[in-house]
Amino acid sequence: MRRQVPLALCFVFGVVMVLIEFSPHPYSKFLYNEVINWSLIITPFALVLGVATLVQTHWIRIRRRAEYWQYSFVVFIGMIVMVTIGIPFGPSHKAFAWLFKYIQTPMDATMFSLLAFFIASASYRAFRARTLEATLLLVAALIVMIGNAPIGDLIWNKIMPFGENLPSTARQWILENPNLSSRRGVILGVSLGVISQSIRIILGIERSYLGGGD
Amino acid sequence: MEKLIGVWIAAFLTLCIYSFLYRDNPFYRFAEHLFVGISVGYGIVLSIHQGLIPLAWTPFWQAITQWPPGWGLTKLIPIAIGLLFFARLIPNYAWLIRYPIAILMGIGSGLAIPNVMQADIFRQVHGTLVPFSQIHAGTLSGSEIFGAILMLIGVISTLTYFFFSVEHRGVVGGVSKVGIIFLMIGFGSAFGNTVMGRVSLLIQRVEFLLQDWLHLI
Numbered sequence: 364m365r366r367q368v369p370l371a372l373c374f375v376f377g378v379v380m381v382l383i384e385f386s387p388h389p390y391s392k393f394l395y396n397e398v399i400n401w402s403l404i405i406t407p408f409a410l411v412l413g414v415a416t417l418v419q420t421h422w423i424r425i426r427r428r429a430e431y432w433q434y435s436f437v438v439f440i441g442m443i444v445m446v447t448i449g450i451p452f453g454p455s456h457k458a459f460a461w462l463f464k465y466i467q468t469p470m471d472a473t474m475f476s477l478l479a480f481f482i483a484s485a486s487y488r489a490f491r492a493r494t495l496e497a498t499l500l501l502v503a504a505l506i507v508m509i510g511n512a513p514i515g516d517l518i519w520n521k522i523m524p525f526g527e528n529l530p531s532t533a534r535q536w537i538l539e540n541p542n543l544s545s546r547r548g549v550i551l552g553v554s555l556g557v558i559s560q561s562i563r564i565i566l567g568i569e570r571s572y573l574g575g576g577d
Numbered sequence: 578m579e580k581l582i583g584v585w586i587a588a589f590l591t592l593c594i595y596s597f598l599y600r601d602n603p604f605y606r607f608a609e610h611l612f613v614g615i616s617v618g619y620g621i622v623l624s625i626h627q628g629l630i631p632l633a634w635t636p637f638w639q640a641i642t643q644w645p646p647g648w649g650l651t652k653l654i655p656i657a658i659g660l661l662f663f664a665r666l667i668p669n670y671a672w673l674i675r676y677p678i679a680i681l682m683g684i685g686s687g688l689a690i691p692n693v694m695q696a697d698i699f700r701q702v703h704g705t706l707v708p709f710s711q712i713h714a715g716t717l718s719g720s721e722i723f724g725a726i727l728m729l730i731g732v733i734s735t736l737t738y739f740f741f742s743v744e745h746r747g748v749v750g751g752v753s754k755v756g757i758i759f760l761m762i763g764f765g766s767a768f769g770n771t772v773m774g775r776v777s778l779l780i781q782r783v784e785f786l787l788q789d790w791l792h793l794i
Contacts, residue, residue, distance in 0.1 A: 365672045365675070366675070368676070369675040369676055369678070369679035370679065372676065372679045372680050372683060373679040373680070373682050373683035373686075374683065375683065376680055376683030376684050376687060377682075377683040377684070377686045377687035378687065379687065380683070380684055380686075380687025380688050381687045381690050381691060384688075384691035384692075385691070397651075398684060399684075400632050400655070401654070401655040401658075401680075401684075402655075402680075402681060402684045402685075403628055403632050404628065404629065404632050404633045404652065404655040404656060404659060405655050405658050405659040405677050405680065405681060406624070406628065406659075406681065407624035407625065407628045407629050407659070408659030408660065408662040408663075408677065409659075409662055409677070409681075410620060410621065410624050411621070411662070411663075412662045412663065412665055414617060414621060415663075415666065417613075417617060431606060434606050434607065434609075434610040435610070437607055437610040437611050437614060438610045438611075438613050438614040438617075439614060440611075440614060441610070441611045441612075441613070441614020441615040441617075441618060442614040442615070442617050442618040442621075443614075443618070444614075444615075444618065445614070445615055445617075445618025445619055445621070445622060446618045446621055446622060449618065449619070449621070449622030449625075449626070450621075450622055450625060450626075453626055454622055454623060454626050454627075459622070461579060461583060462615065463619065464583065465582075465583030465584070465586055465587045466586060466587070466590065466611070466615055467612075467615050467616065467619055469587035469590055469591055469782075469785070470590050470591075470594060470608060470611070470612045470615070471612070471616075472778050472781060472782055473590070473591045473594040473595065473778075473782050474594060474612065475775060475778050476775055476776075476778035476779040476781070476782050477594060477595070477597065477598070478775045479772070479775035479776050479778070479779045480598055482771065482772050482775055483772075486768070486772070489768075495758075496757055496758070496761045497761075499758060499761040499762055499765060500761045500762075500764055500765040500768070501765065502765065503761070503762040503763075503764075503765025503766050503769065504765040504766065504768045504769035504772070505769070506766075506769070507765070507766045507768075507769030507770055507773070508769040508772055508773055511769070511770070511773040512773070537762065537766055538766055539724070540724050540727050540728065540731075541727065541731055541759050541762040541763065542762060542763045542766040542767075543728065543731075544705075544727065544728045544729075544730070544731025544732050544735065544759055544763075545731055545735045545756075545759040545760045545762065545763030545764075546763055547701045547704070547705060547728070547731070547732045547735070548731065548732045548733075548734070548735025548736045548738075548739070548756070548759070548760075549735060549739075549760075549763070550697050550701055551697070551698060551701055551702070551732070551736060552735075552736060552739045553697075554693045554694070554697035554698050554701075555698070557689055557693050558689070558690055558693055558694065558698075560686075561685075561686035561687070561689045561690050561693075562686075562690070564682055564683070564686045565683065565686050565687065572678055572679075572682055573675050573678070573679070574675070
C-alpha cells in the first residue's frame with residue numbers, strides 16, 4: 364500500500380502516456396489531454412507545499428531568533444502583498460502589474476546582472492591558458508564576446524585592412540559549427556540518458572523519488 | 578505619480594542589490610529577502626490563476642451547477658490527488674505524498690520517452706545528416722560541405738567522449754580527445770554568450786538608473 368501502489372500508479376500512467384502517443388484515435392487524444400490536465404492540476408499543490416515549507420522555515424527562524432531573523436518578516440510581507448492582491452483580483456490587475464514591473468522585474472534583472480561581476484573574477488581564474496583545452500575555451504569565449512558586441516566589428520574594421528566584420532562572422536561560424544556539433548553531441552547523450560531513466564522509473568527500477576521508510 | 582514612485586522604488590532596490598559588490602550588508606539582505614517573498618507570491622498567484630482556476634475550479638463549478646452533473650466532476654480526482662501533498666505535514670500520513678509524486682513521475686516519464694526521442698534524438702540526427710544528402714545532390718558550397726563534415730566529426734567525437742562503456746585508449750581515446758576539443762569550444766562559446774547576456778542586463782540596469790531615474794542621459 365505504501366510503496367507498491369505508488370509504483371503501480373507510476374507504471375500505469377507511464378505506459379498509458381507512451382502508448383497514447385502512438386495512437387491517433389480520438390479517444391486516445393481525449394485521454395492524453397485529460398491526463399495532461401490532471402498533471403497541471405496536481406502540480407500547483409506541490410508549489411503550495413513548497414510555500415508551506417518556506418513559511419515553516421522562516422517562522423522557525425523568527426521563533427528561534429536565528430541570525431538575521433528580522434528579514435524573514437520581509438519575505439512574509441513580500442509574499443502576502445503579492446498573494447493578497449493577486450489571488451482575488453488576478454495577475455492582470457493594475458496593482459499586481461505595478462508590483463511586477465517596479466519591484467520584481469528590476470530585482471530579477473539586477474540579481475542576474477550582479478553575476479557579470481562574479482563571472483569576470485571567475486573567468487580570470489578559469490582562463491589562465493595553461494593547456495590546449497583551456498586555450499581553446501579562452502579563444503572561443505573571447506571571439507564570441509567580441510563578435511557579440513558591435514564595437515568588436517567597429518574596432519576591427521578601423522585597424523585591419525582585411526576581413527570586414529570578421530569578429531561577428533567568426534562568432535557566427537563558431538556558434539553554427541563547432542559549438543552546435545558539441546551541443547548536438549551533449550543533447551543526444553542527455554536524451555538517451557533521459558529515456559533510459561524514464562524507462563527505469565516506469566518499470567520501478569528507479570524508486571528513489573519515493574524516499575526512505577516503508 | 579505611480580510611475581514616479583515605481584521608478585524610485587526600483588532604483589532603490591537596484592542600488593540595494595548592487596551594494597553587495599562592496600560587501601554583505603542590511604540593504605542587500607532586505608532586497609534579497611523581499612525578492613524571495615515577491616517571487617514566491619508571484620508564483621502562487623500564477624499557478625492559481627493559470628492552473629487551478631481554469632483547469633480545475635471552473636469546470637468543476639460548471640459541473641455542479643448544472644443538472645445532471647457533467648464531466649467536470651472528474652476534476653475532483655486530480656484535486657484529491659493534489660491535496661495528498663499536504664499529507665507531508667502530518668508525520669503519520671506522510672507516506673501518502675508518494676501517490677501524487679508517483680503519478681507525476683509516471684506522466685512525466687511517459688511523456689518524456691516519445692517526446693525526447695522525437696524532438697531531440699531524431700531532430701538532431703536529422704540535422705546532422707541531412708546536409709550529406711544535399712552534398713550528393715550537389716547543392717552545397719565548399720564551405721558548407723566542410724561545415725557538414727565538421728558537424729559529423731564533432732557530434733561523433735563528443736558522443737565518444739561521453740561513452741564510458743569502453744576504455745578511452747587507442748582509436749577511441751583519440752576520437753574522445755577530438756571530442757574534448759569540440760566540447761571546449763562549445764563551453765567557451767556558452768561562457769561567452771552567458772557573459773554577454775549578463776553584461777547586457779548590467780547595461781540595462783545602468784541605463785535605467787541614468788535615464789529613467791536620474792535623467793542624465
